[in-house]
Amino acid sequence: MAEEIPDLKEPPEAIDGNVEHVESNVHIARKINQRHADMYAEALLQYPDDHSIDREAEKKLKRKLDRRILPLLGICYFFYYVDKTTLSYAAIFGIQSDLHLKGAEYSWLSSAFYFGWLFWSIPSNLIMQRCPPAYYLAFNIFMWGALLMAQAAAKDFAALTVLRILSGAFEAIADPAFMLITSMYYTREEQPSRISAWYAWNGVGIAGGGLIGYGIGQIEGALRSWRYEFIVVGALCTFWSIVLLLLLPNSPTTFWGFSKQERLLMIARVRRNQTGVEHQKIKWGQVKEAYLDYKTWLFVLFGFLGAIPNGGISNFSTLVIQGLGFDTLHTALLGIPQGVLIVIWIALGAVVNKYMPPDNRTTVSALFMLPTIAGGLGFLLAPPDAYVGRLICFYLTGSYQASFVISLSLVTSNTGGQSKKMIVSGMVWFGSCVGNIAAPFFYKSEQAPSYHLGIGSLLVANVAEFLLFFVFRYAFKWENRRKEKARAALRETGVITDSTEGLNATAFQNLTDKENPNFVYVY
Known part of the structure; x- marks a missing residue:
């Protein structure tokens, strides 16, 4: 006997998987509370479940x-x-000599950013x-770009x-914006490879x-x-902002160059994410939930640990390489x-993740921490005159980028509710900021060119991050059992x-991962 599905008129009061109201497809159009609600409802009516989606049409849409x-x-x-x-x-x-920088002032310039x-x-994410x-x-x-060009005119510290x-x-908005846009157009299974695709440009x-x-x-x-x-790079950035203004989409419903049928399919595909999209009203209850959720703080720790290597390498890599005996231009x-190897690491991580069994993102992330840990150890323990060997070890440290990229998909895939997503993605980069602020100070000028403390901080952070992936794995499996x-x-x-x-009723209702009974965490 078919069960009666209650009406979903308001976000559920109960937490951790209890829903009071779910409604049939026929009335969803009246209940979706977001921009372009009618088009979202039409997509669900035309494609009531994943079986109604033509796989060839979906593949063609993904390529486009x-x-x-x-x-x-x-x-x-x-x-x-x-x-x-x-x-x-x-x-x-x-x-440093032109602006008469002394002591830790160069490190402070690195951290000031x-x-x-x-x-x-956080304010930028909510905006x-x-x-x-x-x-x-x-x-x-x-x-x-404008501010970068202005830095060319700086006269002092x-x-x-x-x-x-x-x-x-x-x-501050860049990474969260890229993650948001990726989650709007791709399913949770597709997000790791797509995040890898744009992050590889790092x-x-x-x-x-x-x-x-x-x-x-x-x-x-x-x-x-x-x-x-500063002038050249700043000018290129301002030019690219105009390109983005003209070409980057704001919404699946208004993405120019796609037919209406393609836009409906675009919407129907992401139903399986159960994370909601395009809700412009800030829900302060979701903001509160984000800050009280222990998983948010695990993500903050992840951002912090990932930034310790990045904050040092991005500002001191040239000085480390120069310290191995190379002149300025070399x-x-x-x-x-170094950059080519990072692209290779990220691409390799995406391929390995794609062909692993489902729910192995944390395992793949942990695997790619091993080369960077080995590289850090090799750099510290190698003889000072082993220039080529130490350079190779330094290049090996870039493998952590593959782990970081795959793990970013844990954030986009495991957070539901638009306001909560904004806070959680912002908090990841909040943790990253703290790490990037702290990292340059491990690179002591008196330790140049080996920077043993700096490379040591990289090594410690990478070992801690390696262990954190197993904490994530256990936490998400435990949450799924509760669900x-x-x-x-x-x-x-x-x-x-x-x-x-039920899946259609909760897909676009702006429910958090805790509120949505159909939400399943990936790990």
Whole structure:
């Protein structure tokens, strides 16, 4: 006998998997409380379940989405990373002597960027929820470029510090925006490879930064080379912001270049995520839940541990390589293989994750921490005159990037509710900011060129991150067992929430992962 599905009019009061109301497809159109609700309802009516989706049409749509979204995000991430490493290349082109930097002032310039990010990360995420995300991202990228060009005019430590703080504030939205856009158009199974696709441009940025740095080093103009570094990279960023404004989509319902039928399929596909999209009203209950959820703080710890290596390497890699006996221009060029290897690590991580059995993201992430741990140990223990061996060990440390990228998909895949997603993704990068602020201070000037304390901090953070992946694995499996018990209790009362009607009713209702009985964590 078919059970009666109660009406879902309000978000459920109960937490941890109890839902009071679920409704049939026919009335969902009246209940979806978000932008373009009618089109979301039409998509669910036309594609009531995953079996009604033609697999060939879905594959064709995914290829089209990949062509339209991933290059835009990837090139943006290229500029994003080059932007952050301009100070590193400015260091080998004489910024420290020109601005009379002394003591820890260079480290403070590295960290100042992240103070702006730290302060503005959460407010910026909440603002993005209220705005068209592509337009908001484009505006922020324009400001990156403008402020980067302004840094070329800095005359002293104080002026450059202020500009770097402001730059950090405008860059705070980048990673959360990329993660949000990825979760809007791709299913949870597809997200690791798509995040890897745009994050791999991080490595291209390292390699490209080396080429740009080498090219700028050849300029013999009226200005010092490091000033041209800021001007050229800043100008490229402002240009790319205009490209994003014109081409990056704000919503699946208005994505130009796709037919209405393709947009309906685009929406129906992400029903299986059960995380909700396009809810512009901030729900303060979800904000509170985010801060009280222990998983949020595990993500903060993850961001912090991942940033300790990144914060040091992004600002000191050129100085570490230069300390191995290479001149300025060869140091810039040696950043290229470092970037290429990072692209290879990230691509390899995506491939391994794709062909592993389901729910092995944490296992794959832990696996790719092993080369970076070995590289850190090798760099510390190798004889000081083993220049080539230490350089190879230094390059090995880039494997942590593959682990970090795959783990970012745990954030997008395991957080439901728009406001909660904004807070949790912001908090990941909040933790990352703290790590990036702290990391440069492990690289003591008196320890140059070996920077043993800095490489040691990388090693300790990587070991802790390796262990954290197993904590994530246990936590998500435990949460899934609780969810299944809650669904079983509902079945005993005659309410089946994970039927076709129930899944459709909760897919776009802006429920958090705790509120949604149909939410299943991936690990």
